Amino acid sequence: MSFPRIFFFLLLPFPPCFFYSLIFTTSHPPPRFTFTAVADLSTLTDVSLHCSIYIYTPSTQMSGRTIRCYYEVLEVERKATSDEIRSAYKKKSLQYHPDRNYGNTEEAAVKFKEVQNAYTVLSDVNERAWYDAHRESILRGGDGSCDPDEINLYAYFSASCYDGYEDDEGGFYAVYRKVFDTLIEEEGDYESRAKSWPTFGDSGSAWADVQKFYTHWRNFSTVKHFAWKDEYKVNEMEDRYTRRAADRINQKARSSAKKEYVQNVQSLAQFVYRRDPRVKAELERQEQENAAKEEEQQRRDADRQRKRRAANEKMWAEAAEKEEREEEERAARGETMDGSVLEMLYEKQRKAQEEQKRGAATGDDEGGAASLNCPACKKRFKTSNQFKEHVNSNKHKTKLKQLASKGIDVEALMKGDAATEERDTPADDANTDA
Structure with missing residues (x-):
C-alpha cells in the first residue's frame, strides 16, 4: 500500500555534535508522524529536518x-x-x-x-x-x-x-x-x-x-x-x-x-x-x-517372566528329588542322624564343659581328670582349655559323624558310659585295623 508523503527541509541552528530523532505515533495505526533531525557535525551550520506524514485507511x-x-x-x-x-x-x-x-x-x-x-x-x-x-x-x-x-x-x-x-x-x-x-x-x-x-x-x-x-x-x-x-x-x-x-x-x-x-x-x-x-x-x-510396541514389549516381558518361573519350578523340583534320593541313600546306609541331631550333641558337649569348669573350681581333681577325657577320639587332656579347643575342632566333629554313621550312640559315649565305651571301642579298633 502506498502513502502520501510530505517532506520539509529546513536550516536550523543546533548545539554542536547534535543528533536527534523523534518518532510520534498515535495508539492506533492510521496516523503516523515521523520527525528526524540530523546535524552536520563537521560544519555545525545546518540541520536537515525531515517530516513524513502517513495517512491511510486500514x-x-x-x-x-x-x-x-x-x-x-x-x-x-x-x-x-x-x-x-x-x-x-x-x-x-x-x-x-x-x-x-x-x-x-x-x-x-x-x-x-x-x-x-x-x-x-x-x-x-x-x-x-x-x-x-x-x-x-x-x-x-x-x-x-x-x-x-x-x-x-x-x-x-x-x-x-x-x-x-x-x-x-x-x-x-x-x-x-x-x-x-x-x-x-x-x-x-x-x-x-x-x-x-x-x-x-x-x-x-x-x-x-x-x-x-x-x-x-x-x-x-x-x-x-x-x-x-x-x-x-x-x-x-x-x-x-x-x-x-x-x-x-x-x-x-x-x-x-x-x-x-x-x-x-x-x-x-x-x-x-x-x-x-x-x-x-x-x-x-x-x-x-x-x-x-509397548503392548509387544509387555507381552515379551510376561513371556520372560513365565519362562523364568517355569525354570525355577523345574530347578526346585530337581533339587527336591535329589535331596529325597540322598535321604534314601543315607537311610540305606544307616545314616539316620541329620545335622540337627549333631547340633544338639554339640550343645550338650558345651554344657558338659561348663560343668567341668565348675568341678575344677571346687577342686574335684579326680572328676576333673575324668572329664578331660574324649572317649570318641581316645584322647586325654591336661587342661580344660585344651579339651574345650578339641571339642570345638572340626576333627572331633568329623569323628562323631563317623561313629554315628556306624550306629554308635555317640551321646552315651560322650557322657562317659563305660559299658558303651567297652562295647563300642573294640569294634572301632577292629574296623580301624581292617
Missing part, C-alpha cells in the same frame, strides 16, 4: 473475507483468562454448530470454523502472546512498511484464508503452498540456493517430505538484507561521523526488521503445522505404533 479484507479479531469472535475481553476463553468457546460452539442450525447450515459452518480457529490460537499461551503482539497488523493486513515485493504474512494467520482441506484452488494446501513458494521466490532473489528449499506439497506428499518442510521452516532464517528499512542515505552524507551515526541507525533498523520477519515466518510455519491434516495423521500413526 484494510480488514482478505480475498473477500473479513478478518475479525479473535477476542471479538469469542466475545471476550483481551485480558480474559483461559477459563473465560474456554467457557466462551463452549458457548459459541454450541451456538454455531452446523447440527444445531438446520436452516442456515452454510453460514453456521463458516462461523463455527472461525470460532474453532480463534480458540485454537487463544488457548495456546505462545500463539496468544504472538497474536497479541501482532494483532493490529493482522487485522489491517500489514502496515505497508515492508519490501514492495514482500508477501503480507499476517493475512494467513487465520483459517478464513482457506476453504477446506482439499487440494483444489482456495483449499488449505493450495493457499499455503503458494505462500511458501512465494517466500522461496523472494529469498531466491537474494540467494540462489534458497530456490532449493523444501516446498509445502499437497495432501499426497510423503511424510519424509512433510517433515523436511517443517524442520526447515520452523527454524527459518532469511537471507534478505532489509536495506529498504534504512532511514538515511549514508552515501549522501559527507561527514564520516554523521555517516557512522546514520549507519548505526540503519543497521539497527535492518536488524529489528529482520528479526521480526524471521519470527513471523517461523510463527506462520508453526501455525500451519498445528492445522496440517498430514501432521495429525502422522502423529496418530506414531501413537498407534508406539502403543503396539
Whole structure:
C-alpha cells in the first residue's frame, strides 16, 4: 500500500555534535508522524529536518473475507483468562454448530470454523502472546512498511484464508503452498540456493517430505538484507561521523526488521503445522505404533517372566528329588542322624564343659581328670582349655559323624558310659585295623 508523503527541509541552528530523532505515533495505526533531525557535525551550520506524514485507511479484507479479531469472535475481553476463553468457546460452539442450525447450515459452518480457529490460537499461551503482539497488523493486513515485493504474512494467520482441506484452488494446501513458494521466490532473489528449499506439497506428499518442510521452516532464517528499512542515505552524507551515526541507525533498523520477519515466518510455519491434516495423521500413526510396541514389549516381558518361573519350578523340583534320593541313600546306609541331631550333641558337649569348669573350681581333681577325657577320639587332656579347643575342632566333629554313621550312640559315649565305651571301642579298633 502506498502513502502520501510530505517532506520539509529546513536550516536550523543546533548545539554542536547534535543528533536527534523523534518518532510520534498515535495508539492506533492510521496516523503516523515521523520527525528526524540530523546535524552536520563537521560544519555545525545546518540541520536537515525531515517530516513524513502517513495517512491511510486500514484494510480488514482478505480475498473477500473479513478478518475479525479473535477476542471479538469469542466475545471476550483481551485480558480474559483461559477459563473465560474456554467457557466462551463452549458457548459459541454450541451456538454455531452446523447440527444445531438446520436452516442456515452454510453460514453456521463458516462461523463455527472461525470460532474453532480463534480458540485454537487463544488457548495456546505462545500463539496468544504472538497474536497479541501482532494483532493490529493482522487485522489491517500489514502496515505497508515492508519490501514492495514482500508477501503480507499476517493475512494467513487465520483459517478464513482457506476453504477446506482439499487440494483444489482456495483449499488449505493450495493457499499455503503458494505462500511458501512465494517466500522461496523472494529469498531466491537474494540467494540462489534458497530456490532449493523444501516446498509445502499437497495432501499426497510423503511424510519424509512433510517433515523436511517443517524442520526447515520452523527454524527459518532469511537471507534478505532489509536495506529498504534504512532511514538515511549514508552515501549522501559527507561527514564520516554523521555517516557512522546514520549507519548505526540503519543497521539497527535492518536488524529489528529482520528479526521480526524471521519470527513471523517461523510463527506462520508453526501455525500451519498445528492445522496440517498430514501432521495429525502422522502423529496418530506414531501413537498407534508406539502403543503396539509397548503392548509387544509387555507381552515379551510376561513371556520372560513365565519362562523364568517355569525354570525355577523345574530347578526346585530337581533339587527336591535329589535331596529325597540322598535321604534314601543315607537311610540305606544307616545314616539316620541329620545335622540337627549333631547340633544338639554339640550343645550338650558345651554344657558338659561348663560343668567341668565348675568341678575344677571346687577342686574335684579326680572328676576333673575324668572329664578331660574324649572317649570318641581316645584322647586325654591336661587342661580344660585344651579339651574345650578339641571339642570345638572340626576333627572331633568329623569323628562323631563317623561313629554315628556306624550306629554308635555317640551321646552315651560322650557322657562317659563305660559299658558303651567297652562295647563300642573294640569294634572301632577292629574296623580301624581292617
